[in-house]
Amino acid sequence: MTDLPQQTFDDAAAVLSSALSGDGDAVVGAFDAVVDRAGLPGAYGVAWCLAATMVGDAPSTTGCALDFPGIEQAAYDARWVARFVSAYANQDVPTGEALFGAAAADGLLSDCLLTLAGSTIATLRSRAG
Template sequence: MTDLPEQTLDDAAAVLRSALSGDGDGVVGTFDAVVDRSGLAGAYGVAWCLAATMLGDAPATTGAALDFPGIDQAGYDTRWVARFVSAYANHDADTGEALFGAAVADGLLPDCLLTLAGSTVATLRSRDTP
């Protein structure tokens, strides 16, 4: 994650601050500002950074299998997040980019990014729970 531009890290931190405070409009607003400034590639970088944050210091492996019970019955945004995080875990940027593009084409990228931010926050909070 350290090879990301400083602006991407700052944007990801702003998304997380908004998500931590329950400010969904702030999350969406930050992503909108990133798209205005850097296009969809900038938003993708922030999303990739959130996936990295969610996984934390997990060992770098390929072929990681993440367990998402009931994922087939979940909504589009939840399935997207599971697949996007799995792509990150498997160092599969091509799949991550394809998922991002599909969410754009389906008109559901804002929902997916909001769910990703919420999932990242939930994961961070669960790490703080003894």
């Protein structure tokens, strides 16, 4: 995670700040600003940073399984978040990139990123409480 540029961390902080205040439009706007400045690879870096926030900075080197009961019946964005976070947890960059590309190709990347930001805030709140 530390090989990402500082701008990526700043962008992730802006996304989380907007998500924390419950402003979905600002979350999408923050991601759109990243895409305008750094393209989809920049937005991918921010999403990977959010996954790191959820999982922690030391993903498993031996692989791990995350439990998401009922995930196959969940909406596209929720399934995407579960799989993207799992890819991060398992240091599976190719799968993370493939998921990101598929969501973009499906026209659902904004929804997925919004759900990822909300899930990250929910995770942080559950840890604090």
